[in-house]
Amino acid sequence: xxxxxLLRRWWPxxxxxxLVLLPYSALPLPGLLDGPIGSxxxxxxxxxxxxxxxLATGYDLLLGRTGLLSFGHxxxxxxxxxxxxxxxxxxxxxxxxxxxxxxxxGLALAALLGSVxxxxxxxxxxxxxLAFAQAGSILVQRDPGGVTGGEEGLAATGLPASLVxxxxxxxxxxxxxxxxxxxxxAVQWAVRSPIGRVWxxxxxxxxxxxxxxxxPYGFKLVAFVLxxxxxxxxxxxxxxxxxxxxxxTTTSDFTLSLLVMVVLGGSGTRWGPLxxxxxxxxxxxxxxxxxxxxxxxxxPSVLRVPLSQPLFLLGVLFVIIVYALPGGxxxxxxxxxxxxxxxxxxx
Amino acid sequence: MTSPLxxxxxxxxxxGGRHILHGVDLDVVAAGVTALLGRNGAGKTTxxxxxxxxxxRSGSVRxxxxxxxxxxxxxxxxxxxxxxxxxRGVFAALxxxxxxxxxxxxxxxxxxxxxxxxxxxxxxxxxAAGTLSGGQQQMVAIGRALLNRGNRLIIAxxxxxxxxxxxxxxxxxxxxxxxxAVPILLVEQNLALVRRxxxxxxxxxxxxxxxxxxxxxxxxxxxxxxxxxxxGRRADVPKDLVGPESGGDH
Amino acid sequence: MSTVVLLGVTGLGLGALYFLVASGLSLIFGLMDVxxxxxxxxxxxxxxxxxxxxxxxxxxxxxxxxxxxxGTLAAVALELGLIRPLYRxxxxxxxxxxxxxxxxxxxxxxxxxxxARTFPVPAALAGTFTLLGASVPVNRLVLIGAALVVLxxxxxxxxxxxxxxVVRAGVEDRAMVTALGIDVRRAFTLVFAIGGxxxxxxxxxxxxxxxxVDPTQGSALLIFGFVxxxxxxxxxxxxxxxxxxxxxxxxxxxxYYSTAGLGDLSVVVMLxxxxxxxxxxxxxxxx
Numbered sequence: 049x050x051x052x053x054l055l056r057r058w059w060p061x062x063x064x065x066x067l068v069l070l071p072y073s074a075l076p077l078p079g080l081l082d083g084p085i086g087s088x089x090x091x092x093x094x095x096x097x098x099x100x101x102x103l104a105t106g107y108d109l110l111l112g113r114t115g116l117l118s119f120g121h122x123x124x125x126x127x128x129x130x131x132x133x134x135x136x137x138x139x140x141x142x143x144x145x146x147x148x149x150x151x152x153x154g155l156a157l158a159a160l161l162g163s164v165x166x167x168x169x170x171x172x173x174x175x176x177x178l179a180f181a182q183a184g185s186i187l188v189q190r191d192p193g194g195v196t197g198g199e200e201g202l203a204a205t206g207l208p209a210s211l212v213x214x215x216x217x218x219x220x221x222x223x224x225x226x227x228x229x230x231x232x233x234a235v236q237w238a239v240r241s242p243i244g245r246v247w248x249x250x251x252x253x254x255x256x257x258x259x260x261x262x263x264p265y266g267f268k269l270v271a272f273v274l275x276x277x278x279x280x281x282x283x284x285x286x287x288x289x290x291x292x293x294x295x296x297t298t299t300s301d302f303t304l305s306l307l308v309m310v311v312l313g314g315s316g317t318r319w320g321p322l323x324x325x326x327x328x329x330x331x332x333x334x335x336x337x338x339x340x341x342x343x344x345x346x347x348p349s350v351l352r353v354p355l356s357q358p359l360f361l362l363g364v365l366f367v368i369i370v371y372a373l374p375g376g377x378x379x380x381x382x383x384x385x386x387x388x389x390x391x392x393x394x395x
Numbered sequence: 396m397t398s399p400l401x402x403x404x405x406x407x408x409x410x411g412g413r414h415i416l417h418g419v420d421l422d423v424v425a426a427g428v429t430a431l432l433g434r435n436g437a438g439k440t441t442x443x444x445x446x447x448x449x450x451x452r453s454g455s456v457r458x459x460x461x462x463x464x465x466x467x468x469x470x471x472x473x474x475x476x477x478x479x480x481x482x483r484g485v486f487a488a489l490x491x492x493x494x495x496x497x498x499x500x501x502x503x504x505x506x507x508x509x510x511x512x513x514x515x516x517x518x519x520x521x522x523a524a525g526t527l528s529g530g531q532q533q534m535v536a537i538g539r540a541l542l543n544r545g546n547r548l549i550i551a552x553x554x555x556x557x558x559x560x561x562x563x564x565x566x567x568x569x570x571x572x573x574x575x576a577v578p579i580l581l582v583e584q585n586l587a588l589v590r591r592x593x594x595x596x597x598x599x600x601x602x603x604x605x606x607x608x609x610x611x612x613x614x615x616x617x618x619x620x621x622x623x624x625x626x627g628r629r630a631d632v633p634k635d636l637v638g639p640e641s642g643g644d645h
Numbered sequence: 646m647s648t649v650v651l652l653g654v655t656g657l658g659l660g661a662l663y664f665l666v667a668s669g670l671s672l673i674f675g676l677m678d679v680x681x682x683x684x685x686x687x688x689x690x691x692x693x694x695x696x697x698x699x700x701x702x703x704x705x706x707x708x709x710x711x712x713x714x715x716g717t718l719a720a721v722a723l724e725l726g727l728i729r730p731l732y733r734x735x736x737x738x739x740x741x742x743x744x745x746x747x748x749x750x751x752x753x754x755x756x757x758x759x760x761a762r763t764f765p766v767p768a769a770l771a772g773t774f775t776l777l778g779a780s781v782p783v784n785r786l787v788l789i790g791a792a793l794v795v796l797x798x799x800x801x802x803x804x805x806x807x808x809x810x811v812v813r814a815g816v817e818d819r820a821m822v823t824a825l826g827i828d829v830r831r832a833f834t835l836v837f838a839i840g841g842x843x844x845x846x847x848x849x850x851x852x853x854x855x856x857x858v859d860p861t862q863g864s865a866l867l868i869f870g871f872v873x874x875x876x877x878x879x880x881x882x883x884x885x886x887x888x889x890x891x892x893x894x895x896x897x898x899x900x901y902y903s904t905a906g907l908g909d910l911s912v913v914v915m916l917x918x919x920x921x922x923x924x925x926x927x928x929x930x931x932x
Contacts, residue, residue: 167921171680175875176920179913182868186909300868304682304743311740357755363748367727370740449820472826484821486814496807497814498825539825 112316120181128283154280314376477540487525660893669840675880691845716845
């Protein structure tokens with residue numbers, strides 16, 4: 049095999065090696081990151097990007113692979129975060145045990161609520177998942193018994209020393225990277241399995257799957273539980289990264305931002321949701337720090353006011369993507385290729 | 396030969412990646428009933444929906460001399476078409492009177508004719524259409540098509556399907572009466588009704604036009620109608636049965 | 646007794662807000678299959694426009710009229726500019742409204758700040774009155790009255806006008822309406838205008854009810870609007886009217902007689918249970 053062919057086959061491995069080695073790099077990326085890549089601030093942001101990239105990839109298991117529009121994905125992410133956090137602060141468990149139980153809690157919740165919600169289809173399903181997630185969000189914010197911290201959020205205690213503090217940011221980064229790899233592998237494996245082919249059938253035409261004698265319900269439940277478990281695992285990683293849990297991750301806006309990431313990157317593609325999640329998270333943080341900087345303060349108010357709100361820019365960008373780039377960022381190369389070919393054909 | 400009122404050439408419809416129509420040709424002349432026949436799944440209803448722009452389609456559909464394939468459904472219908480859909484398309488939550496009123500386009504709707512043909516509709520004007528029997532719903536559907544004097548074509552898709560024999564007769568009388576004033580494109584499985592009403596016929600098979608000609612000729616030829624309409628054994632359609640109109644250049 | 650009366654009237658007032666949000670959502674979804682996530686944004690636009698006008702000594706009724714007009718225009722612009730070009734692509738239409746629903750509150754907080762702004766409540770509506778021994782804030786009556794007027798107007802519009810007839814028929818079968826020679830897209834713009842007007846009115850009244858406006862009010866009310874729409878049966882204004890009373894009352898009483906927050910919780914749980922028992926909602930109609 050020649051070099052380009054090797055590259056085409058093995059570039060994900062190459063990228064992974066580069067990502068693993070990033071904490072050792074002192075390369076500055078002005079404009080993209082505030083400090084050199086290996087600095088704690090940059091690693092923290094990169095780790096968040098990876099977590100949300102993975103989270104969007106897991107969410108797309110429902111949206112892009114099975115055609116299920118869930119408005120309650122935040123619930124399972126928050127279940128992982130809050131269950132682990134509560135087991136640490138209230139029960140005083142060892143972190144790894146608490147994390148395992150937190151993951152199990154998210155999985156069990158997804159199995160329970162999924163088995164109920166999936167009795168509905170289409171918009172009814174979307175509404176029930178929204179209702180359940182909203183119930184969870186209200187619970188966390190109203191703080192019964194004073195355990196969730198309400199609006200303030202929850203600060204995790206009893207974390208292993210090697211995972212706390214600025215000097216250990218690289219460890220957290222590697223954990224985020226590991227979570228991403230696990231998610232990508234799980235999604236890829238599931239999509240290629242026989243179950244994955246049934247999911248594809250359900251997405252294309254649920255009736256036809258029924259005609260083949262298969263009950264879509266069970267297959268959809270597997271997708272829902274797998275996506276829920278991956279989200280809960282992401283919640284545990286997020287707890288480590290931010291040192292606690294915040295009620296913002298329970299809201300429907302959080303689920304909507306996952307939806308935006310997936311559509312931004314390209315729903316139903318292997319790398320699209322990951323790219324979307326990374327871009328969204330990076331843009332949100334960069335725009336927020338840009339808004340606080342002097343670069344924007346000098347602009348006339350017509351420009352300064354909207355630019356100071358990352359969500360405004362992301363919302364507008366999202367609408368533009370929906371219009372101009374239906375396949376998301378991942379569909380961009382193919383679109384350019386088609387355009388080039390058709391232009392060549394015209395000439 | 397005078398140009399037909401409705402001329403369809405090479406009509407193609409793709410739904411969800413599947414080709415439903417591969418090239419349908421048909422003409423509706425400016426008088427009488429033209430029957431659209433074929434086995435189940437041959438593409439009759441899709442042809443009608445394609446003509447009306449209810450499904451994405453390509454090819455050519457000329458109505459009254461104008462190309463309509465680029466127009467939207469309401470623009471096509473406003474050129475003077477009354478449509479009686481396969482499932483009757485009656486609005487269940489609306490009353491009979493509201494169903495009819497919704498269809499009004501002319502300044503002077505022909506309520507006299509509709510109530511003469513279907514006196515029940517007048518009695519049940521304030522009843523919700525969803526509570527009517529199938530036959531009464533069909534009367535509402537046909538009534539909507541007859542209401543506009545400006546209609547110069549009526550397209551009726553299996554208007555007698557699932558109806559009691561008494562109601563079939565009533566519907567047949569109404570169509571016969573309507574056909575005196577307006578040409579009709581009639582999709583129909585009931586061959587007795589076709590024999591009674593139709594002057595011309597077009598037969599579809601597998602999404603293509605397989606035959607076109609006088610209705611009486613086809614129905615008189617037992618072998619031919621068995622082959623084309625699938626009464627009895629299934630056979631492939633021989634090439635020489637394709638009518639003279641199809642595939643011709645106009 | 647006086648507590649029950651106060652809770653009852655407050656619950657109905659809240660229900661009135663939900664109705665104003667839900668009636669438009671329900672019509673839009675029923676007719677167009679678009680779950681309008683920008684509906685909360687329309688409410689916020691109305692709230693800020695009303696607040697702005699009221700703070701510039703317009704007088705409350707005129708300010709409310711101004712806010713409703715701005716919200717209506719915003720809704721029409723949304724339909725013509727973003728929804729109509731995506732006709733026949735319902736999923737993209739929903740996504741576009743999600744984007745607008747994110748961007749508009751962010752823009753509002755960019756211009757007027759993320760914190761709540763005090764709403765200038767006119768003196769005539771700031772007081773209370775006595776009803777069966779309970780001292781009830783006057784603004785609750787304004788809310789209930791406004792919702793009743795909107796309900797009546799919608800019923801007259803839907804039942805007595807040709808446009809209303811087209812909307813009702815379109816909720817049942819959009820394609821058949823076009824097959825009768827009617828341009829159903831004009832009805833789309835119309836229901837967006839109606840929904841935007843009702844949502845913007847709800848925004849202005851929410852300012853009166855809460856005594857302040859903030860950029861997130863819209864999305865918070867939107868969730869309960871969804872609950873009401875689904876409970877009432879998608880596309881049914883009458884169903885929404887019944888459901889909003891149930892939701893408003895249950896929420897108020899449960900919040901008062903148990904720990905705060907349980908009312909909100911019981912409402913969403915109620916929705917989930919109802920959907921599972923009767924998937925088509927209270928009125929048995931699912932568009």
